[in-house]
Amino acid sequence: MLGDWLKRYETKIIMFHGIRVLFNRITVLPSNRILGLAVSVLLMLASNWTWAGNLNKEDIERRFRRPYQVQEKLTDIPVWPLTSALEQQAGPVAYVFESIDLAPLLGFEGTPMNYLVSIDRKGNFIDVELLHQNEPVFTFRDMGGLGDKPLREFISQYAGRSIRQPFLIALDAARNRTGQSGSSGGLTVLDGISRATSSVRVTNQTVLDAANEVARAKLGFADRKKSGPAAHVLPDVYDPVSFEDMLKNGMVGRLRMTHAQVEKIFAGTEGARVDAYALAHPDEVFVDFYVAYLNAPTIGRAILGDAQYKAVMERNFDKRHLWWVASVGQYSIIDEGFIPGAQSPRLAMKQNATFLELRDQDFEPKVIGALPELNTSRLFGVNAAASLDPASPLELILTITRAKGSILPTLIPKQVTLSYVPPASLFAYPPKPLPEWLLAWKARWIDLTVLGVALVLLAIVLSRPRWISRDARRLRIFRLGFLAFTLVYIGWYAQGQLTIVQVTGAIKTLKAGQGLTSYLYDPISLLLMAFTLVSFFIWGRGTFCGWLCPFGALQEFVGLLARRLRIPRLQIPLAVARRLEWGRYLALATLVAAAFLLPTQGETLNEVEPFKTVTTLVFDRTWPFVAYAIALLVTGAFYYKFFCRFLCPLGGAMSLGGRLRRFDWLPRRAECGQPCQRCKAVCEYDAIEPSGKIRYDVCFQCLDCVGVYHDDKRCVPIMLHQKKGGRLVSPSGSRNCSTSAVPAGTGIISKCHPGRGI
Template sequence: MNRPLRFHSLLRLFLALLALTLTLLSTAHAGVMTRDALKSIYPSPYQVGEKDAALPVWPVFRQNATETQLVGYVFESMDLAPIPGFSGVPANLLILLDAKGNFLDVRVLSQHEPVFLEGLGPAPLDAFVAQYRGLSLTDSVRIDTPPRAGGKREGGAVHLDGVAKATASVRIINQSVLSSALKVARAKLGFSGASDPDRVARVNTEVLETRTLAQLEAEGMVAHQALTNAQVEAAYAGSDGEGLDAVAKAEPQALFSEAYIALASVPSIGRNLLTEAAWKRLSDRLEPGDHALLVFYRGRYGVIGEDFTAGTVPDRLLIKQSGLNIEMRDLDLELKPRESALAGMSMRVFRVIAQAGLDPAQPLDVTLLVRRSKGVIYPERIDRAFHTALRLPTRFVVLPPEADGGWSAPWRARWPELALLAAGLAVLAIALARQRALTANARRFAWFRQGYLLFTAIFIGWYAQGQLSIVNITGALQALREGRGLGFLLYDPMTVSLWAFVLVSLVVWGRGTFCGWLCPFGALQEFVGKAAHALRIPQLRLSRAADARLKLIKYGVLAAIIGSVFLSTALTDSLVEAEPFKTAITLGFVRSWPFVLYAVLLLAASAFVYKAFCRYLCPFGAGLALLGRMRLFNWLPRRAECGQPCQTCRHRCDYGAIERDGRVRYDECFQCMDCVVIYHSDAQCAPRILEKKRARVVPIRAVEKL
């Protein structure tokens, strides 16, 4: 039994449900740390110093008897690695890193991840980041989902417990922690800017080949730099440093500087250039992962200055990778060369610690700085740099496995799910492209549709967590508004894959492909509506005018949410809860009771008003309806008689998407294809029934004569 329902009554019902959601939500506020706030977090015996002028970090000290020791640096991840989460806003973490690159403390200051705001709540995220305490930047971090044994070391990696239903979010958090910590380590602790220490190749210590100095030089494993006075003078031509070197002017072809430079920590280099005893002495001074830069030099300009202090950083020699400096320190070792050609030369060996991230598989730029001074009281210094390169053949290095921290890891880990999703989307695309064959048999089509909606609800929704949402749009807008990229979306391969298909389908078929076939919450509503019909629950049939007015509500909700993106992140976090997707699909109704009640009420409403939320309140559906105006085809078949005079499809359309004149409103069409089934049915389509009647031949029997 269908009952007319007044527009204002239903409008009040939906506004009341929306108000219930918004008034029960909490908001999160991000804050910026101050020195006083940090003092309260790290009280005595710790002392928080003044904020660094060049880098947004605070040094932390500890009083030890009469000596004040540097403990490390504390900083906020948002200042150094603002990687957006799925709300488009980066999480902000407070990180305390010690002077050796170990995590002393990691805690959440603020976050806007939808799954952690409510539902799971903040506790699982707090527990996740707490696992970093005691780890080092030299540790290779792996995130296990489902969790297994947090902090367990296995195969050279440390395994952290992930968070079920929040896999992509914790990967973004992990990237924020490591990226921000590495920036501090590079700037303050001597780490290299070229590579993450966990993502560099290692020297292959199993390979040992006998080579002469000439052979090593020919293969690029030893860099040979020889400069004459004339070459150096030419570099100063036209500058204030030109002509300041009297010796260079007097003897232009004489040797200025000559050096042989090599990574002696590579066995095939060090053991060929040094005696066995010298090689052993060097090896004993190196920790695992360390590198040793061996330099033999001669000439009137050496690689160290006259006032150089042993054990410190060289003042004339620099090494760089990817354009960024790598710190090295003198080992103060005297090592005897094996090669006679090196016997008369001076020698220094410099150590590069493993944490610096030097990658032996990548080219290494070695720079000799030459400095001239002009003036006496306040001399002007004029520098020139002379470069040479080192590169190891690949047989001498072991390339690292792909790191777990980047966005490619979840794509590889979820390839079986992505393959199944691709197969499902291919089936749907073929079905929509061959609609006549699909809808020729009404019973077969009904089974296909219900089966596909089960696939959508169970696999895409609950299992693969592929529910598209207005949060995807607000997150992208917030990221773009703040000048960040959209790379954070790549951490959720299911969402990206679905979006790619939906964007194509918007152009070909319109918004109904997602709303009618690929929305898990929409599938749940349809099941509720079908069950209500089977149970003969009375349906509330709206008037055409009321239906049209109610459909405008979702555009108002969409406008409010989009507008909030430019006003307040906290407001956006609240407004997006107009969608029940996170409660019903992402969290499987495991959430605080107000949110569960809201989602259940919306599903229950579908028992009386078919897919009420989708038609009247869904902001994501409103957004897709607007984007669906890019549609290129009117692909649903129509007859000349549709609407004039036949009204069968219009009366049977549960979405009210067919006008009185027979036109289909694609912005309100959910592609249930019931009208297509009717169109091809000889038993349901009135024009086809009439055509068959007109074509029927009535046999005339002869009348028997009496």
């Protein structure tokens, strides 16, 4: 048994070993090789994972009982057709499918959610059932999440809604479970879930994408991703026009064929020369075929007259697309066995290579105007939910059938096509709908603006920190104010806490061969990620960990409160602290390996960071998770930011990213560490070596050392030089320089070493 397990995981173990070797190399590589190596690691991790549903026909039969009859799963698209015992000849009346087979969109945690979706033949949702999800916010309450009840309540809102309706997610929206909106183009508002914005948007996109795939394949819905939104009729546009003018300007389509032309299309087949009348009268009209789109008032009123047009539109309560179809001549568009209200076997409609259900409306209109005697004049309609654009070209296909032989004759069908498109001036085109992720950005534009302004302010301060840091009180006010903004606004309000789940989720996504588009649904986090990535190259890991991490901000406030309460501080020798700092790398490596080898267990291991408890759910979890988070905060009261420095896996990832830093931006003097230890003494993070060198991998960018460096009342070298009657001036430029003391007014001698001055 052990041998089988080893054989099964042999490849994964080898790849994990490779990751470990690469990880060890990263810790010693120079920064200019980190990026290329990181890309190599991601490519190695991007081995294909595939997701598929696991229900079978019996599972579907347990959910859909009589009068439904579950058919075998189709091979061309993974759906189960449902037929009805009440409509034996109607074909499939609904389709059931697992969303993971058609739209495996990745959630926040890096794996797709799976829903059992059922839609009827008109494109209305019958039901949406949750089958599987790994979203951290929806874990069971005994595991510290909200539980999946809010998610189940959310998806229950789809029942009765049409796929063709625009869907809008809003908090505290009035839920309307009574069915569709008043019109097929009406807006459907779904009540969202607080603190689960990204997961809800991914859910909505998953359900809609999967349903639309089936609708396009089985219900005749056109692919609006390519053709754009459908046009709609301008109801107030009406210009009186004659029938002759409508023929000229395309409002009425016409196809006229003589016997000779029909004979030509049957040439070379068994149907050739079997119609004696046609051979004797080649120039007579075989069929004169007319079509017009009646929903446009200019066309409808001109053909039907005002009274008849009004009556027709009043009875069109389903808002169907209506066409007047008529014919003149020997051949009719309906045969002797035609049933009013049904489809005509002789007539079909197609648009964008997709056939539409063109059904008779059981109405024979009297046409206004001088027309030859019509053998047929009827109204045909297409369901409003069908993906049809009335202003785009469509094809009316007329089937002409000839028979050869008198006993059991051979039927030879041929088709002729009438292309029809009404004038564009009768329609308006709505703007192309925005993608779901862009709607998420628009919905949060205020939050993005506030966060953007804050990030610009932070970037300015960090780029020119001398003024803000030289005055200790001014720096303290700014730093505590910004950290309060980070905790309250970014963390608790905007839900912008970056987390290791985003790292492990990206690994799972890349391994599955999927893109990272799901991250677009969380604009706040994405903006923070982008800013943090840029900050790696300039300042290192400290920008995020020291200024933009809500949990880090809370730890800092706890540490300050502990100092006010005179809680004793634990002292850990520097050598021991350095070894403990490897804890965050160990935690990171463990979670990365779990995401690669044991993704389900990795979800539990991710709880090593308390961000979900403290920031996302604001302590609204079961007691073990709350107790763990509080224990970490209490530990931080005795040892400053204990979790950030020794345990945080995200901090480990940030430290690795910080190796992309291109500048040693913290200024140093030759006297720093030799012998002056003032900056080291004030550094709460042990980020300054006894030699005076900055350890950027553990620096939280608090700017305390910058303030000391520039303050002639705190910097010991400056004070000593002033006491001896000299002056020490911090030079400007792109180098870090120290200056030697000389008598006042005689100039400055600089001793410079590599680095960047401030």
